[in-house]
Amino acid sequence: MEKVCVLGAGSWGTALAMVLAENGHDTLVWTHRAEQAEEINQLHTNKKYLPETILPVNLHATSDMAKVASHAETIVVAVPTKAIREVCEKLTAELTKKVLFVHVSKGIEPDSLKRISEIIAESLPAMYVEEIVVLSGPSHAEEVVLHHPTTVTAACANIDAAEKVQDLFMNQFFRVYTNEDIIGVEIGGALKNVIALAAGITDGLNYGDNAKAALITRGLAEISRLGVKMGGNPFTFSGLTGMGDLIVTCTSVHSRNWRAGNMLGQGMKLQEVLDQMGMVVEGVRTTKAAYQLAEKYDVAMPISTELYSVLFNDVEPKVAVDALMMRMKKREIDDMKH
Numbered sequence: 001m002e003k004v005c006v007l008g009a010g011s012w013g014t015a016l017a018m019v020l021a022e023n024g025h026d027t028l029v030w031t032h033r034a035e036q037a038e039e040i041n042q043l044h045t046n047k048k049y050l051p052e053t054i055l056p057v058n059l060h061a062t063s064d065m066a067k068v069a070s071h072a073e074t075i076v077v078a079v080p081t082k083a084i085r086e087v088c089e090k091l092t093a094e095l096t097k098k099v100l101f102v103h104v105s106k107g108i109e110p111d112s113l114k115r116i117s118e119i120i121a122e123s124l125p126a127m128y129v130e131e132i133v134v135l136s137g138p139s140h141a142e143e144v145v146l147h148h149p150t151t152v153t154a155a156c157a158n159i160d161a162a163e164k165v166q167d168l169f170m171n172q173f174f175r176v177y178t179n180e181d182i183i184g185v186e187i188g189g190a191l192k193n194v195i196a197l198a199a200g201i202t203d204g205l206n207y208g209d210n211a212k213a214a215l216i217t218r219g220l221a222e223i224s225r226l227g228v229k230m231g232g233n234p235f236t237f238s239g240l241t242g243m244g245d246l247i248v249t250c251t252s253v254h255s256r257n258w259r260a261g262n263m264l265g266q267g268m269k270l271q272e273v274l275d276q277m278g279m280v281v282e283g284v285r286t287t288k289a290a291y292q293l294a295e296k297y298d299v300a301m302p303i304s305t306e307l308y309s310v311l312f313n314d315v316e317p318k319v320a321v322d323a324l325m326m327r328m329k330k331r332e333i334d335d336m337k338h
């Protein structure tokens, strides 16, 4: 039995804490809201994020970061990308020993263009960090808490650390693979949210299945092009954290990114959509990062670039789709490579 803390009691942090508690680990979930910790401890629910779920009685919660620091041998970071630096800063003030870090967030920071493992490494003193492993793959919290079969990947250049995380989480419903390619896994996980927003938009425009299949396939081509140029293994992008996560996020009603895109396609404005969601839509900030990465690495990312103009330059979704369809003619396979 390991002592594990999960930082963040949103839908994903809570679902993963439930997996860990069900696996028999001594699990503590940290939330910045004391009343939410109280709800989890007293009522064994988290109504805001998983309204139908009863949490295991051996899953405990706290809003006291000092308790996290004294309890944890492993810490799972499960807050949205934009909150990671702030949460790491709070943790740094309390840490006294070396901990294994796992992160499960899917984003890239605009401007710095850092991946999450880089943000965490930069935000925590190295003497307290045993390793940073990313856990990613096609996995909506709503299905994990129902024990529906789910597969994910634990990635780290240090394969022993990845295997340790595999052992922590793996059970009959939650199958964990390993991969040494942390760059490819993080890039795939972050950029699939951009493509899912675009897929939601074409569904909102009622463009049907041909358009969505095109977005998934050509989306994977541009994610892979960038990811390989950044140092990722080309095979990673056809795995769970690439194609797998792209499929689930572009096709599932649970996806916040797809749902946000769908509302945009139906004519709503970005701010209205975000106000209505009440949960993180990582793809919006990541679209800004993807636009900047395409420039930095000189990689063609037409879908991400058109989405950027819809989100941040007020271009009509239909006009952006027309622009994609009217691009210069290409050879398919050559265009996937370069």
Ligand SMILES: NC(=O)C1=CN([C@@H]2O[C@H](COP(=O)(O)OP(=O)(O)OC[C@H]3O[C@@H](n4cnc5c(N)ncnc54)[C@H](OP(=O)(O)O)[C@@H]3O)[C@@H](O)[C@H]2O)C=CC1
Pocket (backbone or CB within 6 Å): 008, 009, 010, 011, 012, 013, 031, 032, 033, 049, 078, 079, 080, 081, 083, 086, 087, 104, 105, 106, 107, 139, 140, 141, 142, 278, 279, 280, 282
């Ligand atoms: N949901 C899912 O199925 C999956 C999500 N992910 C990824 O996991 C990450 C978290 O997503 P998810 O749990 O869904 O997000 P949610 O929107 O469901 O929850 C976010 C949680 O983070 C908390 N939070 C936000 N800002 C801060 C802050 N500054 N300090 C402390 N806590 C903060 C929120 O608190 P409050 O309630 O007060 O707002 C909330 O508890 C994302 O990167 C997402 O892409 C990955 C796989 C699956």
Ligand SMILES: O=C(CO)COP(=O)(O)O
Pocket (backbone or CB within 6 Å): 106, 137, 138, 139, 140, 193, 196, 245, 248, 249, 254, 255, 256, 257, 258, 280, 281, 282
């Ligand atoms: O990453 C996810 C599923 O694997 C969650 O996607 P959404 O944030 O779009 O809900």
